[in-house]
Amino acid sequence: MGRCRHTSWLRLWKAQSELGLEITDRPQRLLEDFQNPDSDRGGLLMLIGNRSKRAAFTTLRIQNGTLGQRGNGEVHLFASSFKGREAIRFLIADADIPRHGRLPFACRNPPCHNVAGERFTARVNPKSASEFSDKLFHKSLFPFADVVCLFVADVGGIEASIRRLASWLDLGRSSTASLRPRLFFIVNKEDEKHARTCLREFKSSIDKSTLEDVFQSVSILAVPSRPSKNGRHKKRSRTRCWDVLRHEVLRSLEASRETRKRSGYLFSIRHLAAFLHHGATSAAQASAMPFDFIKISRLDRGTAPDLSLHLVNFLNQFRSLATLKQIAIPLIASSLLLDHYPPGMHSFNPCDVFNVLYINACWQASRHLTHINRGSLLPSEMVELIKDSMATHYAEVQASGSSVVDWHRLQLSQSHSFLSRASSDETCLCCIRRRPQYTLHCGHAICQTCVKSFHRQGGNDPDSDPWVVQLDACQICGASIQNLLIRLIPDTTRIRVLSIDGGGIRGSAPIAFLKALEDEIGIPNYQVQRHFDVKFGTSSGALSVISLDVLGWSVEDCMCYFKSFAERAFQCPVPIALRMLSKVPVISEVARFLYFVYIMIVDGKYSADGLERLLQETCGPDRTLTNCSASTEMGTHVGVTLTNTHNDYDILPPEVGHGRVRLWEIYFKSRRIGDLGAFQDGGLAFNNPASIALREVAALYPNAPEPSMIVSLGTGSSSSDDDEASGNHSWWGDKFPFRLSRALWRQANSQVAWKQLLGHRILGSRTQYFRFDVDFGGKEPHLDAVDQMDAVGQAAHKAIKGSPTLHCLARCLRAELFFFELDASHPPQFANGCFTCVGHVMCRLRAGTAQYQEFMRQLRETSAALRVGNQKYGFTTEDIGENFSQRVRFVVPNVKDSFEITLVGSDDDCRHISGSPFTLEWLVQSQGLDAWFGTDDHRKRKTSSEYMRLDVKRRRLP
Incomplete structure (x- = not known):
C-alpha cells in the first residue's frame, strides 16, 4: 500500500x-x-x-x-x-x-x-x-x-x-x-x-x-x-x-x-x-493563557505536589550553613535536573525550567528552615543558590556527555559520608521528591522510581526477568547490598487483590482456602501468594499475609506456625484464688463476675507478653512493613489494618511516618505506636478489610485501572445467627442494650461488609469478585477455641473443594500469568479506517524454572491457546525451553474501542489475560509510548530485540 x-x-x-x-x-x-x-x-x-x-x-x-x-x-x-x-x-x-x-x-x-x-x-x-x-x-x-x-x-x-x-x-x-x-x-x-x-x-x-x-x-x-x-x-x-x-x-x-x-x-x-x-x-x-512550552512538556508527568514538604524533610538533615551550601543545595539542584531531564526531554534553559516549575516549592521550603540562623541565609538567597547550582550542573552535564542519572549518582557518591548518617521515613533521600517504598538493609529508604532509574531491570543477563531489579548498593550511602531482588509489576497488567478476614483460631479457614486454591491452580512449587499483588489482612488474617509474604512461608508452614501461635496466644493466666472459687457451686457466679472485673482491670483476657515475644522472635524486633523481605522479591504489597482507639480507619498520610510501625506492635491489647496514637485490633471495626484494600490500591496505583479481581477469604459464620436475628427473642432480648449490642456487632460482620462492597460496585466495572467462607450451621467456634482449629480447617477445605467458584478463580489466575505489550518498535499505524497493531503476549514465569516448564507442558498437553480476535496461537514444545513471547498482529477501529486477549482451555473456556480487555489508548499510555518528553523512571524506547532476544524464537505473523 x-x-x-x-x-x-x-x-x-x-x-x-x-x-x-x-x-x-x-x-x-x-x-x-x-x-x-x-x-x-x-x-x-x-x-x-x-x-x-x-x-x-x-x-x-x-x-x-x-x-x-x-x-x-x-x-x-x-x-x-x-x-x-x-x-x-x-x-x-x-x-x-x-x-x-x-x-x-x-x-x-x-x-x-x-x-x-x-x-x-x-x-x-x-x-x-x-x-x-x-x-x-x-x-x-x-x-x-x-x-x-x-x-x-x-x-x-x-x-x-x-x-x-x-x-x-x-x-x-x-x-x-x-x-x-x-x-x-x-x-x-x-x-x-x-x-x-x-x-x-x-x-x-x-x-x-x-x-x-x-x-x-x-x-x-x-x-x-x-x-x-x-x-x-x-x-x-x-x-x-x-x-x-x-x-x-x-x-x-x-x-x-x-x-x-x-x-x-x-x-x-x-x-x-x-x-x-x-x-x-x-x-x-476557553483558556486564554499563553502557550507554555515547559508546562506542556510536563503534562503527562507533573511535578510532585508535595515537593516543598520533601525539600523541608531533606533540609532538616543539615545542621550547619556550611553543609547546607556544600551538600544540600547541590544535591537539590541535581535532583531537579533528574526530575526534568529524562531521555527524550527537550533541552530547555534550566533557569527557565526552575522559574516555571520549581521556584514556588523552593520558596516554601526555604521559609520553613528554623534550625539554621535565618539571618545568615535569606529565603531569596537560598532560592537563587539552588537556581544557580541547577544551571551549573546542567552545563557540566552537557559538557561531560553523561546522562542525568549518572550525574546525580556521582553527586550522591560525593556525599556518601554525610548521607550515611541521614535518614527519613517520609522522603526518598535519593530523588528528594517522593515517599520511599523500600527500606534497605543499611536503613535508608528509597522509592520505586529510583529503583527503576538507578538500577537495570533484568540485570546484565539478556534472558533474565525484565521485571526484576537487582540492587548491589545503596545509592544514598554507598553501602553494599547482597542478593536483594525487587520485582516490579508489568506496566500493562491489572492488580490482583487478596483480602483475609480476622477471626482468632478460625484464621485456619483462610489458610485452608489458599491451600485448596494452590492445588486447583496446579503449578507445582509455585506458591499461591505469588498470584496476588496486594494483600490485606485483619487480626489473624494479618498474621497470615505477614507469614506468607513478608516471611515468604508456604501455606503448609503458615498453618503449622498458626497453630503454635494460637496455643501461645490464648493462654489465660487466671489468678489461683479465682480458679478455686469457680469450683465452689454456690459462689461460682460470683467468681465469674470477679473474673470479668479482673479482665477489665488488666485490659484484656489474654496477656500479650508471650505473644509479643513470639512475634519478635519470628519477625524480628525492628522489622517494619517497608523493610525489604520476601514480598519485595515477589513484587507484592502487604497491608495490615489497625483501628485507632479514638477514630475510625484511615489511610496513613505521608507525614505520619508509617515506616516506624513494627510488625510485633499490631496485636492484642491497645498499644501506643510511636507518635501515631493508640491502636487496637483492626477486627473490632473492619473484620473484612476488602473495601480498605481497594482504597489502598487506588492510593498505591493512582494511574492504574481498577483491579482485575478481589478475592476475599472469610473465617466462617453461622446461618443460625441470621435465624436469631429474624426470629423470636425473649422480652428482655429486645430491650435497648441488647438491640444496640446486636447492631454494633452486625457492623463488624464480614458478610455484611462484603454485601455492602458488592452493592457499591460501579456500573460497568470489570473487577471480578470472589468470596469464600464457611457456614458452621450451628454455633460458631469461639475465637480462642484452640482445640477446634483442625476442625475449622477441615470444614473450610470441605466447603471449597470442588466448588465451581474455586475452579473459575483458578482458571482466571492461570490466565493472568500472561500479559500483553505493544511493540514499541512498530507503533500502531492508522490506515483504511483502523489501527494496525503489533505486540507480544508474554508470561510472568520465566524459562529455566520448574514452574515455567510444568505450566507450559500443561498448556501444550491440554491444547490450550491464546485467542486474539479470530486468531488462535497454540503452545509448542519450543515454548518449554525459552521465555514465552508470542508476537501477534490485529486491528482495532478506534483507540478507545476495547479488544480481548484470552487464554482458551481444552473445553473452550475463555479467561482474560492480565489487563484484558484492553484499549489501544490505555496501552500506549501505560507503556509510555506517547511520552515524547520522557518518563519519570528515565526509560528508553524499547526495540523489537528486547521483546524477542533470539531470532529462532521469532514467530511469523499470520
Missing part, C-alpha cells in the same frame, strides 16, 4: 449553531519524512492566502510539497526546504482565512488518517468565521511559527489584512517564550505604497509593546502581480522582486533558528509535532 499523500491537518466546520474543529494525526505522520525526528531540527513557515500564495510557492523555489486549492478554514501541514538549501528543512503550515463567513458542514473522516473532533465552548464561540480562524491561528500556529506570510490580495486587501492583525493583537501573547514570529504582508507591487501608508498609520495608533507581544516585526514585501510580457528588463526586475522575497523569508527563518538555538527553544521534529498537536487540541478551549 502506497504512502498517504494527504496533508490536511486542521479543518474548521459549522453545523447550525455549533462550531467545531477537525484535527488529523498529520503532525505525527510528518515524522516519517525525517530520517531522525529525534535529532533533526526544523522551523515553521506559515503561509496564509490562496491564489497569490500558490503562485509565490512555485516562484520561491520551495520543494517537497505542492499547494493546492484549499477550502475555507483548512490548514495543511508538510515538510519542505528551499532549492539549493536542502539541508535546512522546515515545516510549512498552509492556511487560508474564511471569506464571506462560509465554512464546511460537519466533520469528514478520511480512511487513511485518524481524526479527532473538538467543539468550541460557549465562552470562546466566535461571532464570525474570520474570528474563528483568528483564534485557531493564535493558539495552534503562532506559538511555533518563525515566519508568517499573509498574502494581502487573497484576504480582501490591505484594510482587511490590518483588521486581521488587529484581531490577533487583541488576543495577546500566544506563548510564554520570548520568541515571536516575523509577519510579512505580501502585496502586489502596484499596491506597495498604499499598503505601507496604511500599516504605518496602524502602527502609530497602537502601543509598540502591544505589537511586540505577538510579533517580532511586521513589514511589507512587494511582489509582481502578474507575468510581464514586455522586454527582458522588466522580466529581470520581476525576478529580482521574487528574489528579495525568497531572501527575506530564508534569512528570517535562519535568524529565528539561531535565536531559538541560543534561547533553548529550537525543537526536534518529534517535539515540534507534539506541541503542534497540543496547540490544536487546546484551540477550542
